[in-house]
Amino acid sequence: MKITNFEQTGLERVAMWLDSYEIGQLDEQAYKDALRTTNIFFVAEGINRIASTLLCELKASYIQQSQRYVSMTEDGFVLPDLSPADMEKARQLTNESFELYKKMSELKPGEFKGRPKNENYLHGIPIEDARYILPLSTKTNICVSMTGDKLFDLFRMLHEYKYKDVFLNFKQQLIKNLPKTIVACLPKESDRDKYKDALEDLYEPLIKQITPAKPMVLLDRFANLDLQVGLGALTSTQSKTSSEILAAWGDDATDKARKIADRVLGYGHYSIAEQARTTFGMMCSLVTYHQQVRHRLPETFREDLLSILLDIERPVLVPTTIKDSAFYEPFLQLIEKIKAFRIYVYETYGQDKAYPFLLNADQIKMVTSTNARMDAIMLAERTCMNAQWEIRQLAIEKLNILRELSDVLYEKALPSCVLGKCKEGKLSCGQQAQVKEYFAIRNES
C-alpha cells in the first residue's frame, strides 16, 4: 500500500509553537485544541478492506473505491506475512475466492453500454453479489480528509495490538508525512481493550436478541417520540416550561405534540427531530457493515472481529442470486475451508494476521443509537433502489418498525422519487412508479 497526495494545513505552525515555547508536556485536550483547526488529506492506495473498514469507523470524510462499481482483478489482494508453506495455502485459498468471484460474475458475450445490468451477467449474478465471496484482504483505494485532532483517534487505532499487522505499512508511511514534533505528541499505545470483557458482558443481553431470523431489533427508545419532539419545539418559542405545557395539555398531550412536530418540521426545522432517539440491534454482512459505518452520526457498539472469526457456527450471508445458482455449494465449501484456515492463522500468528481472511459474507452484530433526523436521512438514502439490496432490506425493516412509533418523524424517510422527483440523475433506476406503489401500499397498511 502507499499513502499518496498527502496535504496538510497548519501542522507546521502547531509544531513550531510546540518547539519554540518551553511548554513541556500538554494533556490530550490541549493538543487536540491546537490541532482542531488544522486540515489533513491523503489517499491510501492499495490498502485492504479490513484497514479501510477500520479507518471509516473513525468517522472522518472519505471517498472509497466501490466493489459495486469496479470489478476486482485476480491480483487485487494483500496478504499478511506468513511462513512460505502457509503463504502458499493463503494464496491458493484467496485465488480460489477471486476465481469463483470472476466465474459467478461473468458477463454475457457482446457489447453493452454503461454499468452492466443483472441481465448482462451470464448467471444473473452482478459483481456486487459475487463479491460476497471475497476476503477482506482485497485491495481498495480511499481518499481521507479530516481535521488534525482526529490523529489522536487514528493513532490509538494504529497502535492497537490486535491491528498491528493490519496497519504496519500504513503507520510507517503516515508518520513519514507528519512533522516529528506532532508525532511525538500522539498516542503510542491504546488501552481501548482494557475493559473489553466487561463491555461485552454489558452488551451481551442486547446482542443475544439479534439473530439471523431477526436481524433488525428495536432495543430501546424514548417513551413517546412525538411528545419529545413537539414539546421540545415549544421550548424555543414559549415562555412556559415543558412541565407547565404538559400539565395544560393533559390527556391530549401526544396529539397536540404530534401536530406541532408536524407543523414545525414542515417549516424545514428538522433539528427538532434530533430529540427523538432510538437504539437498534442489527446483524448484517461485513459488506453492509462497511456501508453502515459511512453514516457518521449514529453511535455504534459492534462485536469484536475476533468473535466473528471464532464463531464457526455463525452462518454467512449468501445473496439470493448465488443461492439460486449452481455456485451455491462451491461458495459454501470454499467458505468452510477459509474459516478453518483463518482459525489456524489466528492460533499460529495472532488475530491481526487472521483478519484479512474474514470474508465480505461474514456477519457481524451491532447496537446502534441514532436520532430521528439522522434516521430519516439515512433511510431515505438506503431505501432507494440504488442502495444495495442487503442494506435496503434492513432499512425497510427499520422504517416499518419506526413508523409504528411515529408517522410524522419518519415521513421523509423514503426515496426521493416517492416524495417528489428522483435525484439519482444518470443512475436512476427508472422504476419510480413501482417504488412509489410499493411504499404507498406500506403507508396505508
Ligand SMILES: NC(=O)C1=CN([C@@H]2O[C@H](COP(=O)(O)OP(=O)(O)OC[C@H]3O[C@@H](n4cnc5c(N)ncnc54)[C@H](OP(=O)(O)O)[C@@H]3O)[C@@H](O)[C@H]2O)C=CC1
Ligand atoms: N463510493 C463511496 O465512497 C460511496 C459512499 N457513500 C457514502 O455513504 C455515506 C452516507 O451518507 P452521508 O449522508 O454523507 O453521511 P452521514 O450519514 O454521515 O451524514 C448525514 C448528513 O450529516 C451531515 N454530516 C455529517 N457529518 C458530516 C461531515 N463530517 N461533514 C459534513 N456534513 C456532515 C451532512 O448533512 P448535510 O448534507 O445536511 O450537510 C450529511 O448529509 C456518504 O458518506 C456517502 O458518500 C455512498 C455510496 C458510495
Ligand SMILES: Nc1nc(=O)c2c([nH]1)NC[C@@H]1CN(c3ccc(C(=O)N[C@@H](CCC(=O)O)C(=O)O)cc3)CN21
Ligand atoms: N447515495 C449515494 N450513492 C452513491 O452512489 C454515492 C454516494 N451516495 N456518495 C458519494 C459516492 C461517490 N459517487 C460517485 C462519484 C463519482 C461519480 C462520477 O464521477 N461519475 C462520472 C463518470 C463515472 C465513470 O465513468 O467512471 C459521470 O459522469 O457520471 C459517480 C458517482 C457515488 N457515491
Ligand SMILES: O=c1ccn([C@H]2C[C@H](O)[C@@H](COP(=O)(O)O)O2)c(=O)[nH]1
Ligand atoms: O452503496 C454504497 C456504496 C458504497 N458505500 C461506501 C462504503 C465503503 O466505504 C465504500 C465502498 O463500498 P462498496 O460496498 O464496496 O461499494 O463506499 C456505501 O456506503 N454505499
